[in-house]
Amino acid sequence: MSRVLVGVKRVVDYAVKVRVKPDKTGVVTEGVKHSMNPFDEIAVEEAIKLKEKKIASEIIAVSVGPTQSQEVIRTALAMGADRGVHVEVSGKDYDLLQPIHVSKILAKLALDEKADLIIVGKQAIDDDSNQTAQMTAAVLDWPQGTFCNKVEKTDAGLNITREIDGGLETIKTKIPAVLSADLRLNTPRYATLPNIMKAKKKPLKKVTPKDLGVDTTPRIEVVSVEEPPVRQAGALVPDVDALVGKLKEGGHI
Template identity: 55%
Template sequence: MSALRILVPVKRVIDYAVKPRVNKAQTGVETAGVKHSMNPFDELSVEESVRIREKKSAPVEDICVISAGPPKAQDVLRTAMAMGADRGVHVEVKDGEELEPLAVAKMLRAAVDKEKSNLVILGKQSIDDDAAQTGQMLAGLLGWAQATQASAVKFEGDTVLVTKEVDGGAETVKAKLPMVITTDLRLNEPRYASLPNIMKAKKKPLVKMSLSDLGVANERRLKVVKVTEPAPRQGGGKVEDVDGLISKLKELGAI
């Protein structure tokens, strides 16, 4: 089996524990002064890549993490390197400039060619736009096999067995490298980056480039018309007994 050169895309998003708020212009959520961290599904991808090397499931030559975003996106790249990735690539875009899934997929296709990657492991979706499209688009652009929503990954020579989440159960698919795998929550439990590894990560190589360096333009095909908060829930009421419950349901037309 040829050694794996794994590319792991990661994204800086609003921390999962923060409740997003719509900005005053109603064009999106407020990001200024809000805690950000690595997209949780991308943490799973980094962890799985490092585990493949640690468990010697397959020979791993290189684990490269890549992120597109403003200068602060380097924070999640350093975190990924502290978790065990070898190096990072930061594709600089202006603060507030959004990339649609197709643009990200085109960027990653160029990065795969540049890095000579034969395996891409990425989160099934990011928790900010929940598009869940990038992995599938990337596989289509590359003409590679794909396995989405992975809950287990196993190597058998040049063949990869991926157990994936489906409605009501699990499905196992088999494909040969090169391929794209998107990760789901049951795949693993990401490790915390230790202080010594955080310090080591500061010395690992991090290359900066632009979209134009990869021959990609940020073409916008979608426009956000308006973003609003969900309507507040109405408060519930109490009933004294079962007869009262039945009467209330009849009053509401539920029965």
């Protein structure tokens, strides 16, 4: 295996309380802390582990988004990726960018860069789509290993342990392949200060979807973004009979 392509997305930081815009067109992102999608950090870490084991020779971090997306590419480079590709999409086009568009972009880059493996996070914590890995595999007609809990290189390809409802599933797949990282695949390393400084000198190429021949025309229209309903306060009942009575009345306690 020579090259690994890793997708990294810039999202509102997981510790930030997300607020809906007054006009309900989306969530407030201006002046809000952003960071790399946590599942993508796990994807980057797995790629670095493959390189440390001499299984991979080069790691390319890719992010699709506005200029600020270069921040998460630099983070991936500081963690250990070798070079970055920023596919610039901004404004309204970015607001309505979907996994289908990102999948086509990743697929084209994988072919251009002659990558053997694509690793992405299982989902992004902003839109929770969980579609990019699957669609990328479909576009390329490559095998896929989603929700990876463990990845092992074999002579024939890869052995992948997947997290499924109620247990773990082990599959074998050939290379090239597309993987998506689950929570327990690994613990991402922190970027050290010397590596953050080195990352500034690593190559970062900027392209557009048009350069790659990918049409990012929106396929959806966001009608409204709403806050989740406020949960009603609980109430104490003296005994089981009172509880049953309350449930019969309205179903809420």
